[in-house]
Amino acid sequence: MNIVYYILIILGGIFYAVGGLGLLRMPDVYTRAQAGTKATTLGTMLTMIGAGVVHPEWLPKIILIILFIVLTNPVGSSTLIRSAYRSRVEASGRTAIDELGAYYDREVE
Amino acid sequence: MMANVVFFALVALGLVFAVIRLFKGPTPFDRVLSMDMINIIITGLLVVIAGILDSALYLDIALVFAVLAFLETIVFARYMEGRR
Amino acid sequence: MKNYFPTFVFCFLVWILVAGAGYPELILGVAVSLALAFFIARICGIRMSWKTPLSALLFIALYVPVFLLELVKANIDVLFRVLNPKLPINPGFVRIETGISDNFSKLILANSITLTPGTISVDADDDGGIYVHWINVTGDDAGSRSEKISGRFSRILKKVML
Incomplete structure (x- = not known):
């Protein structure tokens, strides 16, 4: 049992570190949000299930926290990205295509 | 025991990267993004600490912390939308 | 009531x-x-009825395994992109067609898109389209892109949401 716990929390820790590194390395706020959101969500799931393996009586509450995080973390990043786009934060120069600008222009008219 | 130390080291690494982005971030959105990420990491950390200290109280703290982190992100995002 | x-x-x-x-x-x-x-x-305005638990069971049986698999794939993808010294990205904003009108299904789909490889949903319009920031744009037209990003999810969702 303890082996499973160790493997799970170390994997979770690795994803946390990768998420932080992605936050640091990516060129603009949109790509940063990608790295941050995905890595931390899986990292949180893994560490929490790891903690639940050692204490099975906590599992219901831990699953509730995991559900909450999986439901809200993407919503938070989406809202943040949308408001960044609406505030005209510049995307990185490597951005290839932009179909969203046309939609907002149409909305303004 | 060793695994816990490795886990805390990795989490500290992630937190340090996020804090660097928090201070560097060219736009306010970068800062809120790294705040959001720090909050999620702390939520996971709280659950692991609950396991290590063997106290279920920390689970409630983690739950409330997750709710507050979500609200914080949403409020900041809506507040900054369309400024400038 | x-x-x-x-x-x-x-x-x-x-x-x-x-x-x-x-x-x-x-x-x-x-x-x-x-x-x-x-x-x-x-x-x-969220509607719950006695059919909801049945829906939820179907959802857990059909949707969640696919979603978890995609989540793990997404993270391995992020891992390699971040650790690669050349940072291989080709980002862009694209519109994808989902064919889903129900608000709650749309929320689930948008969340799933955010957590799957290389994409994060930004906004949704009223005709069932979702605007997506894609870290590595491939494909030439809207149809093939939609299929690539959300095809599996939207097919299962249409089946599950009664």
Whole structure:
């Protein structure tokens, strides 16, 4: 049992570190949000299930926290990205295509 | 025991990267993004600490912390939308 | 009125899960769940009925495994992109067609898109389209892109949401 716990929390820790590194390395706020959101969500799931393996009586509450995080973390990043786009934060120069600008222009008219 | 130390080291690494982005971030959105990420990491950390200290109280703290982190992100995002 | 009772039962179950089943907690839980059920059904307009648990079971059986697999794939993808010294990205904003009109399904789909490889949903319009920031744009037209990003998810969602 303890082996499973160790493997799970170390994997979770690795994803946390990768998420932080992605936050640091990516060129603009949109790509940063990608790295941050995905890595931390899986990292949180893994560490929490790891903690639940050692204490099975906590599992219901831990699953509730995991559900909450999986439901809200993407919503938070989406809202943040949308408001960044609406505030005209510049995307990185490597951005290839932009179909969203046309939609907002149409909305303004 | 060793695994816990490795886990805390990795989490500290992630937190340090996020804090660097928090201070560097060219736009306010970068800062809120790294705040959001720090909050999620702390939520996971709280659950692991609950396991290590063997106290279920920390689970409630983690739950409330997750709710507050979500609200914080949403409020900041809506507040900054369309400024400038 | 028909919506209130299932919503109330659901809120009450979550309350018991969090607060425990002591005597004072139960009374407070009834009060809080009533208020929440009223709020959710009336103001937020989320519809719950007795068919919801069946939907939820189907959802867990069909959707969640696919979603978890995609989540793990997404993270391995992020891992390699971040650790690669050349940072291989080709980002862009694209519109994808989902063919889903129900608000709740759209929320689930948008969340899934955010957590799957290389994409994060930004906004949704009223015709069932979702605007997506894609870290590595491939494909030439909207159809092939939609299929690539959300094809599997939207097919299962249409089956599951009764």
